[in-house]
Amino acid sequence: MVFKRLLGSLGVGGPTVDTVLDAGAAAPGGTLSGQVHLKGGSAGFDIEHIALELVARVEAEFEEGEREGAVVFERFTVGGGFRLHEGEQRSVPFTIALPWETPITELYGQALGIVLGVRTELSVAGAKDKGDLDQLAVRPLPAQEAVLEALGQLGFGFRSADLEYGRIGGTHQQLPFYQEIELTPAPQYADRVNEIEVTFLATPGGMDVVLEADKRGGLFSSGHDALTRFTVAHDTVHQQDWRALVDGWLRQLVEHRSAYAPAPAYGAHGHGDPYAPHHGGGHGHDGTHHHDGTHRSGPGIGTAVAVGAAGLAVGVVGGMVAAEVVDEVGDFFEGDEDEGDD
Known part of the structure; x- marks a missing residue:
């Protein structure tokens, strides 16, 4: 345009x-x-x-x-x-x-x-x-594409994607916002999680893959969020068994409760104006991603893209969307x- x-x-x-x-x-x-x-x-x-x-x-x-x-x-x-x-x-x-x-x-x-x-x-x-x-x-970068393709092969489906203002604690995030790609759970995880969110934080040498699970609550426990971070190098893209690697990440995420202590997202309580002009890689903002389960960023208008049975790699399709x-x-x-x- x-x-x-x-x-x-x-x-x-x-x-x-x-x-x-x-x-x-x-x-x-x-x-x-x-x-x-x-x-x-x-x-x-x-x-x-x-x-x-x-x-x-x-x-x-x-x-x-x-x-x-x-x-x-x-x-x-x-x-x-x-x-x-x-x-x-x-x-x-x-x-x-x-x-x-x-x-x-x-x-x-x-x-x-x-x-x-x-x-x-x-x-x-x-x-x-x-x-x-x-x-x-x-x-996507080759490593990002490989992770998403592995998720599709494992049975996860694309739900939506958006950009969230704030920071993810424990990372070297540079921009004042991060991207969340929200996935419906694969059948083998559907009884334990409602949703998986993926965030990529790339650098010249590699990439952090941040996975967040919105876990289902049991009979005597409430649901909660768990967060884990994994790092991959760009030059190992063609040397990895990505399906096995990503499946291992997911098992670690789902089967173990995270000890991550969340802090409020920058702007979540009205501190500053996130839409003021910002230049130069996000310096001066110290908020972190909100992971207390109070907010689930569902699909916005036009962001929920259907996925076919072949998985993420092949089936991101649209129509009305x-x-x-x-x-x-x-x-x-x-x-x-x-x-x-x-």
Whole structure:
């Protein structure tokens, strides 16, 4: 999706900006390339800078409930310091590096309901306009794909995916939010867990896999959450028996109660505004993920994607849900665009 907008702060006759991303999905920790196309207005203007912001739709918890908003999680300056003459057309190529913790938006080409965008900011004569926003597609890393495929082979089904504002304790999480992929239990675990949640926290050398189980309560005990974390290296992807490895993780998660002591999620009690602009890898936020069982983030509109009997690797399919995802993406971008006009 590409938007062409007049630089509103300069009024009629100002330059226009149109950013076009290269085709295909990017990968966490990989590069994203494209072109920023500029067209001069009715007079010459000095282009001070062209910046790209990575934006995500994120959920945050507060005492009064849950709400969604746009969070900027990285920013790059890709050009500027030149004069754009009247009517001149100029293209500025760019290649930027995505953070390793960038959420994945698709699996085998099927959308998971995660909304990411690249927003272009043009600074001209001291005025800034965030006037171009493009949808960003991100595919999983080989290790992420291997874990999800193993879960599918073991009989787990995809329920939903979302982005939660906050931190997971005991990890080296960099972004101010994390992705949760929620799975229905495999038959062999269905009597013990209601749901499994998977979070990937990738780094240049490897990846933490955080597994959380919403456990069922017994006759004389209440249900509770358990949390475990495992680490894998990127260079061992083709050396692992992933099905056996992941099955071992799940048995450890389900059969043993975790000694993890939860702390409140950042923003869960109204501390600060999670949707204020954020740059530079999440420094300055010290909240941790809320694991006391009081919140289960069920499917949002357009996020519950059905899975076929073949498992996660093959069966992420849509129909009506796919249309909802498209509508929701459009609403998110249009709403964000409107905010830029204020």
